[in-house]
Amino acid sequence: MGSDTSTSPRFFVLEEGIHGSRYDADLDKAEPINRADAPRCPRCDGFVGMLKWLPPYRVKLELHGEELGDFIETSSYEFLISERFAEAFRAEGLTGLEGFHPVEVLQVRRMTKKKREPLTSPSYFVVSTRFGPAAVDPVLNQMRISAPPTCPECRLTRVDAIHGFVLEPGSWRGEDIFRPRGLVGDLVVSERFKDFAGRHGLTNMVLTPTEQYMWDPSHLGPAPLSKT
Template sequence: MEFEAPTSPRFFVLEEGILRSRYDVDVDTVDPVNHGDAPRCPRCGAFVGLLKWLPPYRVELELHGKELGDFIKNSAYELLISERLAEAFRAEGLTGLEGFHPVEVLRVRCMRKRPRQPISVPRYSVVSTCYGRAAVDTMLTRVRTTRPITCLECRSTTINAIHGIVLEPGTWQGEDIFRPRGLPGTLVVSERFKDFVERHGFTNMRLTPAEQYVKDPSNLGPAPLPTA
């Protein structure tokens, strides 16, 4: 009987669908917009998130595509998800989202040619994303930064380019969607979450294997790997 060594967990970066896709949409929050404090690193005090959005949750949507999808990224910290996505997430016991507060959509502005049929507007909830214990492997993740990391708790720095994300072994605690230490503005999901999205056919969600993820607006190229 052959023994199969356990494989390392696979992770994926979650983004909205491609720009100008069928589900392309922008979110505008509507006054009054209330905010709570932004989270900070318990060790160095650096910010590890944006100001928390507080009720009332009221938005207007600008639809550049043809229909509204299941997933709208207000920011990496707060997402709008459809009722069917929210119900399936909780029913299947996935982890990493909290809140699930109803959102009032006051208006949908169609930015393209007015459709013949009225736009169907799903019921949306706002959810907060987990700031997990999973940490970016500073030796293997090829990011270009403007300053060195000084706090090994939050691993906060200014990042100018990302060419692949590798998480430090043993730091992930099983969340299905989370923001890792070192990249708090990036949404990372488990393989279970990827399978969940594909099985249900949820829309406006793009999943890229973490080690293949590239974000490099200035075309700086990947940082060199450390030498032995």
């Protein structure tokens, strides 16, 4: 891709660890599950998120790996982080997360048949990310979309495949974790967050440089290069 990565800030897509890993786990929200309205774009009124999870925050976990990690997704908009993750994030002044509501873990069910030591669960908090100002560059990306976005604020459109993307210069305001306009279903983090996660050994995370990130369930391939 034609971006100058030597001088531009670097960003990474944050995903949960791969299935079959040491920290592989599934989450079910326990009843009662209360919801609030999904957030909307302030300009076009289109949805820019899913229904918001409200208290009580109660979950049941299924562990397919060996131990529970520091990061467990509930959706692209809300996820669980361990107490040590939460404390370090706030202590070091990183930005982009909100909520930090304690979660009650009702049950942890080990799904492997091998005998293990008794399992303990970390204390977890549920956090969410805001729809922020950072935006996917409309030119310097390799995304296949069904139609050009009609709203210049949220830039919502149907994305069919991603073969790397970069952020529009000047749109990022310093957040360490955010959902970019044009790809509101993806979590993107700063290089400072990547360094933070590495120093603290935070688990169950995969961080991929945005320009190398691939999502192509229908095997469509990269978007054709624009002719100028």
